[in-house]
Amino acid sequence: MRRRCGVDHTLAGLDLLLPRIGWSVQVPARKASERNEAQIAACKDEQWPVKRGRRTWAPGSALRTRQVRA
Template sequence: MLARIAEVVRRRFGTEYTLARLDLLLHRLGWSMQVPSRKATEWDEVKIAAWKDKLCPS
């Protein structure tokens, strides 16, 4: 995820940061990684697999 943010920063502002430096900067700004604490109740593995197969067939 941090690499994706670094790419956005590079494209948007023309500035490159190492991942460690970007992590430090984001924390200083009060940003942190947000990770869901649980799965949604409507989570359906079978439907997700079917959607993935339709979207990106092998």
């Protein structure tokens, strides 16, 4: 759209704009001829380890304060 009109649009904006001008999102009608069904099935069955990251949310105060010594 930028090359043709000189305007940038987000994907969400294009999703709203295309039907207004009578266009639709294109979807392939058939699968690729190079597709390897056996390899795809093997990949789906493979178990990948889940990496656990640091929690982004934890209960408690957001302020870091020193503990009071008794």
